[in-house]
Amino acid sequence: MTSDTTPNPEDAAPAGDTQASARGRAIRIDVVSLFPDFIDQAAAVGVVGRARERGLLTMQGWNPRDYAEGNYRRVDDRPFGGGPGMVMLIEPLRAALAAARAADPAPARVIYMSPQGRPLTQAKVRELAALPRLLLLCGRYEGVDERLLQAEIDEELSIGDYVLSGGELAAAVVVDAVARLQDGALGDAESAVQDSFEGDGLLDCPHYTRPVEHDLGRVPDVLLSGNHAEIAKWRRQQSLVRTLERRPDLFDESSLGKADRRLLAAWRAEQGGDATGGTGG
Numbered sequence: 529m530t531s532d533t534t535p536n537p538e539d540a541a542p543a544g545d546t547q548a549s550a551r552g553r554a555i556r557i558d559v560v561s562l563f564p565d566f567i568d569q570a571a572a573v574g575v576v577g578r579a580r581e582r583g584l585l586t587m588q589g590w591n592p593r594d595y596a597e598g599n600y601r602r603v604d605d606r607p608f609g610g611g612p613g614m615v616m617l618i619e620p621l622r623a624a625l626a627a628a629r630a631a632d633p634a635p636a637r638v639i640y641m642s643p644q645g646r647p648l649t650q651a652k653v654r655e656l657a658a659l660p661r662l663l664l665l666c667g668r669y670e671g672v673d674e675r676l677l678q679a680e681i682d683e684e685l686s687i688g689d690y691v692l693s694g695g696e697l698a699a700a701v702v703v704d705a706v707a708r709l710q711d712g713a714l715g716d717a718e719s720a721v722q723d724s725f726e727g728d729g730l731l732d733c734p735h736y737t738r739p740v741e742h743d744l745g746r747v748p749d750v751l752l753s754g755n756h757a758e759i760a761k762w763r764r765q766q767s768l769v770r771t772l773e774r775r776p777d778l779f780d781e782s783s784l785g786k787a788d789r790r791l792l793a794a795w796r797a798e799q800g801g802d803a804t805g806g807t808g809g
């Protein structure tokens with residue numbers, strides 16, 4: 529990974545919201561990985577790339593192989609007790625983590641990306657996005673010697689109930705989700721306010737753009753009406769219904785306010801009492 533944490537006079541305060549960096553509001557994310565370039569490239573484009581250019585996010589990769597000893601710079605060994613696969617050695621990881629910590633005085637939340645971790649949610653992303661520093665550890669092979677995890681890790685995070693071959697994709701997911709929540713990272717057009725899981729935790733409503741008429745269908749009339757109150761009501765209803773249908777695990781009907789109940793009741797009436805009907809406009 530390219531080190532963009534080294535102060536670069538040209539990057540220090542390019543313009544406008546880049547003052548975030550100068551005021552110390554930029555989040556710093558260090559990643560310990562055998563493939564630091566992977567995460568660097570994943571974080572080079574789009575919203576995240578722009579956030580880095582603006583100094584809202586700084587990143588640095590740390591390769592444990594650079595801290596391994598011997599001609600072969602070994603970073604793994606066979607598991608005690610036998611069995612398949614290899615386990616990442618304590619020392620190269622410990623040295624890489626120590627070097628990363630020492631690179632900045634701000635305290636870092638140290639996170640091991642792991643299928644055994646707590647699931648990454650938008651609420652967790654918000655929590656992480658508010659911190660000054662993250663230090664992400666990516667495993668490979670069968671994982672990391674448990675003693676290192678016990679001694680060095682604040683928390684383990686999983687991006688889903690499946691097993692990846694390494695933690696880099698998972699770390700890239702954290703970097704992306706955290707970076708887009710930094711102040712100034714999103715323009716109005718990309719605002720996170722209406723996104724799924726934000727606010728009261730509902731899924732986002734469907735979106736349409738030109739043309740109005742297409743052989744795949746017509747844009748719902750309400751969105752063309754210019755009636756902002758009706759548009760807001762329609763969008764809210766769509767969010768409610770989508771969440772109910774697609775993610776009933778996130779939907780707590782008993783906690784809905786009066787207005788939401790009315791929207792849901794209206795939708796159910798339209799469905800002829802069939803609460804599992806479609807959400808189409």
Ligand code: SAM
Nearest residue numbers: 641642643667670671686687691692694695698
């Ligand atoms: N033996 C481990 C287990 O079953 O829990 C899986 C090791 S996995 C092949 C190698 C590395 O990929 C892990 O150390 C972890 O860093 C990363 N990884 C795999 N699945 C992940 C997931 N769902 N979320 C986050 N990281 C994951």
